Amino acid sequence: MRRGNEIYIVGFAQTPVRKSLEGTFLDLAGRVSIEAIRKSGIPREDIEGILITHEGFGNFVNAQLFAPRLAAHLGIETKLLGTYECGGMSSAGAVKIAATEIMTGRMDTCLIIGVELKPMLLDDPVFDQTSLADRHAGTYGPYESLCGVTGPLPFYAMSQQRWMITHRICPEDIAYLPVLLRRNASGNPMAQFRDPITIDDVLDSRVICPPIRLLECCARSEGAAAVILASKDVTRQLGGKRINIRGFGEAHDATNYFPARGDAARFPCVRRAAHEAYEVAGITPKDLDVVEIYGAFAGTEIMTYEEMGFFERGTAAQAVREGKTAIDGELPVNPSGGRLSLGHPAGATPLLEIIEVCAQLREEAEGRQVNGPQLGLIQAEHGMVNGSVVLIMEGEA
Amino acid sequence: MTVTRSKALWRAIEKNGDKAMAIFFEGLQQRRFLVTRCRSCDTLHFPPRAFCPDCLSEDVEPEEHSGKGEVYSFTTMAQPSSRGNPITVAMVNLEGVEGRVFSRVKLPCEEMTIGMNVEVDYIELDGIVLHCFRPRAKGP
Numbered sequence: 001m002r003r004g005n006e007i008y009i010v011g012f013a014q015t016p017v018r019k020s021l022e023g024t025f026l027d028l029a030g031r032v033s034i035e036a037i038r039k040s041g042i043p044r045e046d047i048e049g050i051l052i053t054h055e056g057f058g059n060f061v062n063a064q065l066f067a068p069r070l071a072a073h074l075g076i077e078t079k080l081l082g083t084y085e086c087g088g089m090s091s092a093g094a095v096k097i098a099a100t101e102i103m104t105g106r107m108d109t110c111l112i113i114g115v116e117l118k119p120m121l122l123d124d125p126v127f128d129q130t131s132l133a134d135r136h137a138g139t140y141g142p143y144e145s146l147c148g149v150t151g152p153l154p155f156y157a158m159s160q161q162r163w164m165i166t167h168r169i170c171p172e173d174i175a176y177l178p179v180l181l182r183r184n185a186s187g188n189p190m191a192q193f194r195d196p197i198t199i200d201d202v203l204d205s206r207v208i209c210p211p212i213r214l215l216e217c218c219a220r221s222e223g224a225a226a227v228i229l230a231s232k233d234v235t236r237q238l239g240g241k242r243i244n245i246r247g248f249g250e251a252h253d254a255t256n257y258f259p260a261r262g263d264a265a266r267f268p269c270v271r272r273a274a275h276e277a278y279e280v281a282g283i284t285p286k287d288l289d290v291v292e293i294y295g296a297f298a299g300t301e302i303m304t305y306e307e308m309g310f311f312e313r314g315t316a317a318q319a320v321r322e323g324k325t326a327i328d329g330e331l332p333v334n335p336s337g338g339r340l341s342l343g344h345p346a347g348a349t350p351l352l353e354i355i356e357v358c359a360q361l362r363e364e365a366e367g368r369q370v371n372g373p374q375l376g377l378i379q380a381e382h383g384m385v386n387g388s389v390v391l392i393m394e395g396e397a
Numbered sequence: 398m399t400v401t402r403s404k405a406l407w408r409a410i411e412k413n414g415d416k417a418m419a420i421f422f423e424g425l426q427q428r429r430f431l432v433t434r435c436r437s438c439d440t441l442h443f444p445p446r447a448f449c450p451d452c453l454s455e456d457v458e459p460e461e462h463s464g465k466g467e468v469y470s471f472t473t474m475a476q477p478s479s480r481g482n483p484i485t486v487a488m489v490n491l492e493g494v495e496g497r498v499f500s501r502v503k504l505p506c507e508e509m510t511i512g513m514n515v516e517v518d519y520i521e522l523d524g525i526v527l528h529c530f531r532p533r534a535k536g537p
Contacts, residue, residue: 132405133405133406133408133409133410134405134408134409134412134413136406136409137406137409137410137412137413137414138409138413141413142409142410142413142414142418143414143418143444143498143499144499145406145409145410145413146406146410146527147486147499147500147501147527148474148476148484148486148501149474149476149499150476153474154472154474154486157472158469158470158471158472158487158488159470161470161471161472161511162469162470162511165511209472209473209474210472210473210506211472212472258488258497258499259497260495260496260497261495261496261497264469264470264488
């Protein structure tokens, strides 16, 4: 970074991503925290901050005072403690806040934890219709929920519909991406979906919200992850390959889910966040060796590649089809399997993206290792890509 | 006492909306489709607003709209009140209005096109009147 202290990622840990995991919030958060601290080599008493993304992806149940409960559980006294929430990008936002505090010199280390346990509202008899309706109206908007919206998929479908028509994208173009991501995931034991699929499997899968098919959707998964950031001074005393945070960007549009005006097939926030990060790091997309993109749905993921500046507008689907984003391609994207095949425990997803890029830069991604990467990037978002965070990371010897 | 889904939703909507929204839904119950006009910059907005999102003036008033517009995009979705059967939904740009309307459309998805002309219609669910759209012939 140009200003302030340098920031490094010195420890990380994750659970596998699965449909369901054994354990409660405290179990999972505790497990990844302890493992990340042990791997970092930093004594527990030297951890100066804890930021968390609470379980249930915006689920308000027991959301209050999560962070103090966890700090007590771990026995860590801190100078920064709290929960950060902004939809799917929450844990990336938390990393950015921790990085900023370290840059100012106020603290030297911070532990960031993201946990996702599936909200059981739909089938849990404890929750009545009132709280369920309240949740939908609060999350997706009162006008939309009155028309029966209980999830974000219809909005993504309508955005993708316009993109496909404008750029004459056919379903076959999109179907290649889930196949590629599944192939990447087959080498990742942490991934939820590892059995190979074909283009026909994707095209024959059920249409959920036209034009989006089942195998073009992420799954709601369970998982937990922890990352430890440290200043250069602290990092110098530790062994292992160091991962430097070279730059970051963050941008939000004045929209929530489907934009009221303008082109709903564009994600200006992604472009703004990416350009800020590129500028701070002094790089262009061509310099990147490995990338993790949020991509909750196949079409949206391809649209995001274009906003990131990886490919010209309207050409990313073809680039994916030609293998340019494969592990051995010119810009490997989502070697983890991405949200479609790694799985999508939203509260932990941005941390899982960071962990994958760290593993790649340290050449520890057995079974899916990109050839000798130096520079990596992650992108995370919230809503229907209404806001985005981008982090650029570099491996140092 | 069991709270039905519609009643629960209605309560949640009142709680999560704003004052302007309450006026819109009162209008709906009388089958009137309301937007707001900003008297300061003379712009029409949907959803109805308590202040103008363009010039921040609070001098806004509800105004009945013809309900004519065109489809910006569309898809289908399953929902509890449709007993699992997918319903067609769309984002509609209303004539002369800033802001889009999300609503169900009385037409099978296969017959939908981007840019098609629609007009507002009403349906009643559990005693609550809701807006929806239906195809409209071209012309005046």
